[in-house]
Amino acid sequence: AQTVTQSQPEMSVQEAETVTLSCTYDTSENNYYLFWYKQPPSRQMILVIRQEAYKQQNATENRFSVNFQKAAKSFSLKISDSQLGDTAMYFCAFLEYGNKLVFGAGTILRVKS
Amino acid sequence: DTEVTQTPKHLVMGMTNKKSLKCEQHMGHRAMYWYKQKAKKPPELMFVYSYEKLSINESVPSRFSPECPNSSLLNLHLHALQPEDSALYLCASSQVLAGVDTQYFGPGTRLTVL
Numbered sequence: 563a564q565t566v567t568q569s570q571p572e573m574s575v576q577e578a579e580t581v582t583l584s585c586t587y588d589t590s591e592n593n594y595y596l597f598w599y600k601q602p603p604s605r606q607m608i609l610v611i612r613q614e615a616y617k618q619q620n621a622t623e624n625r626f627s628v629n630f631q632k633a634a635k636s637f638s639l640k641i642s643d644s645q646l647g648d649t650a651m652y653f654c655a656f657l658e659y660g661n662k663l664v665f666g667a668g669t670i671l672r673v674k675s
Numbered sequence: 676d677t678e679v680t681q682t683p684k685h686l687v688m689g690m691t692n693k694k695s696l697k698c699e700q701h702m703g704h705r706a707m708y709w710y711k712q713k714a715k716k717p718p719e720l721m722f723v724y725s726y727e728k729l730s731i732n733e734s735v736p737s738r739f740s741p742e743c744p745n746s747s748l749l750n751l752h753l754h755a756l757q758p759e760d761s762a763l764y765l766c767a768s769s770q771v772l773a774g775v776d777t778q779y780f781g782p783g784t785r786l787t788v789l
Contacts (some may be wrong), residue, residue, distance in 0.1 A: 604782075605763055607765060607780035
């Protein structure tokens with residue numbers, strides 16, 4: 563069974579600084595997607611960024627970027643210029659072809675002013 | 676537009692009540708999902724519909740009954756729930772099921788069972 567591990571239950575960062583959230587996963591497949599979802603206290607699960615496993619280039623969305631290391635099965639999220647609105651629970655998720663979305667346990671990120 | 680809507684936002688019900696949760700998407704997606712989420716935990720998959728047919732039922736108790744009346748709508752009928760069923764219920768949709776595709780989530784319904 564596929565597993566996703568987020569080893570940091572909670573993190574905090576000062577406003578305007580950079581923070582990196584870690585995620586590792588386990589699979590024997592070659593074709594899959596990886597996602598980071600953000601869930602603020604308002605509870606809406608929002609897609610932050612996604613990475614196709616066949617693409618070597620790391621995905622970037624404005625202040626959010628990933629470091630995808632396929633051989634190491636690692637998928638970390640970097641948030642630059644952190645803002646108060648980035649305060650949320652962040653879930654790393656893994657999706658294989660024709661299969662179910664598997665979530666990590668989540669990391670609570672607090673951005674401090 | 677990647678919007679999934681859910682109604683109601685909040686629901687309080689007694690253990691003998693019957694209520695329904697509603698989910699709607701107009702993105703032309705053909706796969707729709709129900710998840711249950713407890714506080715500070717990841718979502719747990721309950722049901723998946725693909726082309727309006729139930730594809731996955733994750734051994735959910737029969738007091739939860741899903742329904743997909745058309746390609747845009749997904750309902751979750753609730754009956755004789757238990758207090759431990761109190762949770763956030765999330766709906767999601769994706770273009771297709773049999774593929775690697777992004778799921779987009781609705782804002783959820785916060786359910787409290789008294």
